Amino acid sequence: MNMEWTKDKEKKILFKYRFTLTMRVIRVIAATLFFFWLYMLVVSISYHALDLDKKHLFYSRLAMDWTQPNMQDDFGGIESVEITPFLTQKISYPVFKMIGKEPELVGTKQLAKRMIPIYSTNNTEYIKPKTEREYNFYLPEHPKTGNKLNANEDPSVWTKLEKVHEGTVAELSFSTKEYKTPEEMLEFLKPYDLDVLWMPLYTGELKDYEESWHGSGDSLSVEPFGFTGGREARDNYRSTSKYGLEEKFTDENKKLMLKQMKKLLDNESTSYRENFLGLTHLEERYDYLMKEGFQVYGAVVTGPVKELLKLKENEQIQGANLGEMAYWNWVE
CATH class of the missing domain: 1.20.5 (Single alpha-helices involved in coiled-coils or other helix-helix interfaces)
Structure with a gap:
């Protein structure tokens, strides 16, 4: 055809x-x-x-409690959680500071837990740019020699407080000339109408292990690691609670801190602790606290400026730093 x-x-x-x-x-x-x-x-x-998001949220907040003074999450608030096709777990949530009796939004915590732990990230994106470390706490004595140390003093801290209106609340951090137990520090601050938010905790830095430090002459400051209200997690991290930094909860806060440190050491890798959470020398810190107990050497407090100014007259206080200020929101 x-x-x-x-x-x-x-x-x-x-x-x-x-x-x-x-x-x-x-x-x-x-x-x-x-x-x-x-x-x-x-x-x-x-x-x-598997509740991996809840676990990462809990531990990131725990690490923030220990390493970032007066940085707090909105307990029970909304967070963003997702997992990418490449199994990167992305988590974000807002973070606040307590200024007086009210929280003030300061930024967002951004976490990325990747398959290769060394590439995981844990950052805080601040609303206001940070150009220097906000909190400087000075050791009262040299860890290796026992010699007494002083703090770098900034007289302008007290001058600023004297010039602002008394209807203002503010945040202040300071160091003390001697180590104290958390109970002693709370007792030390009881005469002042202030809220205690965080305390720098000595955990063997430069004595049992090397840690980054800065200072000059007879002053010495190490990266802050601190004591605050303890966190507890139950039901595979689905239920969490947090205690206040108050005298009645001090024993419970100590127990919870040691308990959570031990859980991290027993159940999580060094890379997870260090690269994702930013918790360095956790084993050495845990061993030191178990052996030597809890010793603090300062505090972060907030309250009316007239109460903060009273701290100037206390001879045990040194190296004060003034943080954020806000309009009056205190309870008389």
Whole structure:
């Protein structure tokens, strides 16, 4: 049978071929999207079923309690949690400071837990840019020699407080000339109408292990690691609670701190603790606290400026730093 080849026939064959090819491409794309959706569904369900997001949230807040003075999460507040196709777990939540009796939003905690732990990140994005360390706490004596140390004094701290209106509340940090137990520090501050928020805790720095430090002459300051209200987690991190830094909770706060340190040491890798949470020398710190007990050498407090000014007259206080200020929100 003789079939004459025409341009119309050519167009029909090409059209049919293109249509068939297009349909195949669409089916491949649809199948790819379906399997990708199925993959992400399984990943997401598994991620939340294992409560990994809740665990990372709890431990990141715990690490913040210990290493970032007066940085607090909105307890029970809203956080953003997601897992990417490459299994990177992204978590963010707002962070606050207590200025007087009210929390003030200062930024957002941004966490990225990656498959390769050394590439995990844990950052705080501040609303106001930070150009220097806000809190400087000075050791009362040299860890290696026992010689007495002083603090770098900034007289402008007290001058600023004297010039602002008394209807103002503020945040202040300071060091003490002697080590105290947390109970002694709370007793020491009891005569003042102030809230105690955080205390720098000595955990063997430069004595049992090397730690970054700065200072000049007869002053010495190490990276802050502190004591505050303890956190507890139950039901696979689904239920959490936090105590205040108050005298009646001091024993419980100590027990919880040691308990959570031990859980991290027993159940989490060094890379998780250091690269993701930013908790360095945790084993050495835990061993020191178990052996020597809790010794603090300062505090972060907040309250009316007239009460903060009274601290100037206390000879045990040195190296004060003034933090944020706000309009009056105190309870008489």
